[in-house]
Amino acid sequence: MESEGVSLPLIHEHLMMPWNDLREGDCCGRLDSNSDGYYCKSCDFFAHRKCSESPEYIDLPSHSVHTLQLRSKPDNFCDLCHRTITNLHYRCEICDFDVDLFCAKYPPPEVIDVSETHHHKLTLFKEQTEFDCDAKCGKIGYEFPYKCHECDLAFHLDCVLNLSEAKHPAELNHTCHNLHPLKLHTSKPPSYSDGKCRLCGREIKDRFFYHCSSCNFSLDMRCVLNPPLQSVLDLKAHAHQLIFRPRLYSFTCNACGLSGDRSPYICFQCDFMIHQECLSLPRLININRHDHHVSRTSVLGVVNSVCGVCRKKVDWTWGGYSCLRCLGYVVHSKCATRTDMWNGKELEGVPEETEDIEPYVVIDDNTIQHFSHKEHYLRFHVNGLLWEKNKRCSACTHPVCLQSFYGCIDCDFILHQKCAESPRRKWHVLHNDRLTLVTGISDYFQCEACRRISNGFMYQCGDKELDVLCGSVSEPFVHPSHPHHPLYYIPEVAETKQCDGCNKWAPYVLTCIESGCEIVICFDCATLPQVVKHRVDDYPLSLCYGEEASGKCWCDICEEMMNPKMWFYTCKDHRASLHTKCVLGDFEGLMPRSTLKLFTRPFEVVLNNSLSRPFCRVCESRCMYHIILKMLGTLDLYICSFECASYAEYF
Structure with missing residues (x-):
């Protein structure tokens, strides 16, 4: 199905999703007036549909001796326009001849006449050089300029074309502003304007844009070429026809509940207003914070609810996403469709996955058959072991300790009860697709969340690999160091705060969202064992969450000074203090004898x-x-x- 991705092997190595965007194409390095194309989210790679439909072989008049083949990796410069090739191009291996997609269709002329903006003809200079473009575009780099030798001027090819009145007329009448003609501007937006496009709200950074000084109305080139539709009838967005209002207008979007300051679509019959970008909100999706589909609704209707992603209050009178199976679970529209929450797949018409994710089959009240050890049955032991270092869980690789566990009847295979109950497939806050529990690791892997190496069980999807401890972290997460409030994964917190457990910066952290409570814990500290055994003491060591000590203290293993405010292990009478790293080492995640x-x-x-x-x-x-x-x-x-x-x- 196209909603699950399209394979375009000549264009890109990964599956790509149908996408509409007016950004510069990574396929050809140019803007296109048609927004239709394909997008790879993992690589942030966007290809125009026109480029993706390029034939694999072409015959080019300027290189008639051989057929050219489409290539998807850069090879130096285009031999016609001499610009750097960004991605797709045609190549002749025999002659070492390369042509980018644009030049394959429209070869650059030797001479360009732009008499409406410059009174001399411009000639293509066929030697690569670094120059200051006299169009003042700001681009720097080695290229092949068009030059006016009489005036000693030089221009990039794109800038020459942009100077042409045939491409950008000095004035134009636009459907979104029929009061006055818009005039072409080639400098910064006027100081009295807000510097943004009236239709899309994007900051105007292009060299060329259109402006009406009488109305203080600006349009960037994307909206000039692809203006919004004047009216829309989309039953997915609203039951009635929506009318576009291209003006500054403060409103609250009924679809997402957020404010807007310009150009909404309006239903006058219902007093319904919606952002342009909210028209394309999907109807049914999965997000990585929830196990079921969430569906778009025009009115959430759940009073005193909080968003399942940002944990902030949700206004029940506006639209958003809700779960039909978990009453009360709601998500803001903008939160649900964030790139770190949603994999970009619209699931309307796609049945929800119902395959069995249970990790074991119950044989009797005390016996199971786990999918990772089908050859034997496992028997339940409720009290755990006093302490046997050789008895380790095959999933997390930690000693069994005093926890309940399942032990094999016929061999030494052991699983903690919690590890045995880990589902075979699950959603996780760190990935947008479901992870699969993988057993029988032949070598080792490094957990992306905590950076520890392990050869126990792991949750995996593509390149994403999490050990079973980090993979089992879900929201709300309750940690013994902070029992009064649950912790949540808020991505932006990692950019501003260090972990309270180790005082280090970490790419992924869990934090408390309660006002005035700013605890931050990295995944490494969040999954440290609460009790361990070490040769320095006859009794088990407990994890201590720091102390407000004023004096100096040293680690009893490495004998180096330690910060008592950081987490450490201590003995029964609290007379010893040990770095967590000194107790566990680098290889705690590896199974002995492997x-x-x-x-x-x-x-x-x-x-x-x-x-x-x-x-x-x-x-x-x-x-x-x-x-x-x-x-x-x-x-x-x-x-x-x-x-x-x-x-x-x-x-």
């Missing part, structure tokens, strides 16, 4: 539980971490950290 290849060398994952700790071959210190690596094929070549492993290739 093997992996790291920095081109094969290693075995081993427990550092001997009476005499081995020396690390790189840093030459005794390995202090609980899990270390041993190079395969050696008797005593041990590696203690990820950094040391990067130097192991020299041994």
Whole structure:
């Protein structure tokens, strides 16, 4: 189905979605008056439909000796206009001859006559050079200019064409402003204007635009070429015909509940107003914060509700998105269609996925068969183990500890109860498509959220890889360090605040949205084990969420000074303090007795539980971490950290 993506192998390597945009095409590097095209969200790549329909082979009069083939990777410069090729072009491998798409259709002339703006003819200068364009366009770079040798002027090809009255007349009558003609301006918008296009509200940055000084009315070139329709009948947006009002007008959009300051579509019969961009809001979508479809509605009708994305109050009298299966779940229209929430797929007419995502089959009250271990049954143990370091969960790779778990009847395969219940497919706040639970990792992966390496279970979709701990984080997220308020993923918080647990910047963080409560926790700290065991103490160590200590303190493992306000592990009587990194190390996410290849060398994952700790071959210190690596094929070549492993290739 086209709604699921279109394959255009000659144009781009990924599936592309049908898209309307007046941006410059990444296919040819030029603007087009037709907005129809295709878009790849993962690469932010937009191709005009005209460019995507280019034939694979062409015969060009200016290169009649050989047929040219369409290529999708840049190859130097166009041999006709001498501009840098941005993406699509035609190439002759035999002659090393390249032509961009525009020149393949419209080869640049040797001489251009623009007598209406310059009284001499301009000649194509066939040597690449850096020059100051006399059209004052501001572009800098090596190109092949059109020159007037008599006046010593030089212009880019595009600027020459823009100077032509045939392309941009000095005056024009426009359907959106029929009171007066609009005049072509080639400088900045007048100081008395707001500097924006009256129709679309975009800031005018183009070299050319049209303006009416009598009405203080400006249009950018995109709206000149593609003005909005004067009337629209779209039953998806509204039941009646909508009329376009091209004027400054303060209003509240009925579709999204946000204010607007210009050019709405209006239904006079219903007093209904809508932003131009809200006309194209999809009817039915999935967002990564919710397990079910959410559908667009003109009136939310849920009193005292909050948005499922931004967690701010929702005005029930305006439009938005709601879930038909979860009463009370509503989302602002703008929040639901954000690029970090929605994958761009319209799901109207597409049935909701109903495949079985349960991870196990119940055999009896105490026995299950998990999909990752179908050969044997797993039996439930409610009290956990007192502490056996060798008993580790195959999903998260952490020791079983005192938690309830499922253990294999016939072998040593173990899963924490929580890990065993992890669904086979799920939505996650960090990705716009459903993730799949992958087991049986042959080597290792690095979790994108916490940056730890692991060879346990992972949630995956394409290049997105999350370990089972980070993959299980969902909203609202309750953490023992902040039990009074739940935490949420607010993307922009990571740009302004450091983690309260480790005092480091992280790409993804969870935060409290309550007023005056500004706690921020990165995914690494949010998924730290609450209780661990280490050789420095006979009893389990507990995670401490910082102390307001005034004196100095040192880590009992590395013996270096530590900040007591940061999270650390402490013993039963609180007489010891240990860095979380010193307790866990770099390889806590790896299963003992497994093997992996790291920095081109094969290693075995081993427990550092001997009476005499081995020396690390790189840093030459005794390995202090609980899990270390041993190079395969050696008797005593041990590696203690990820950094040391990067130097192991020299041994």
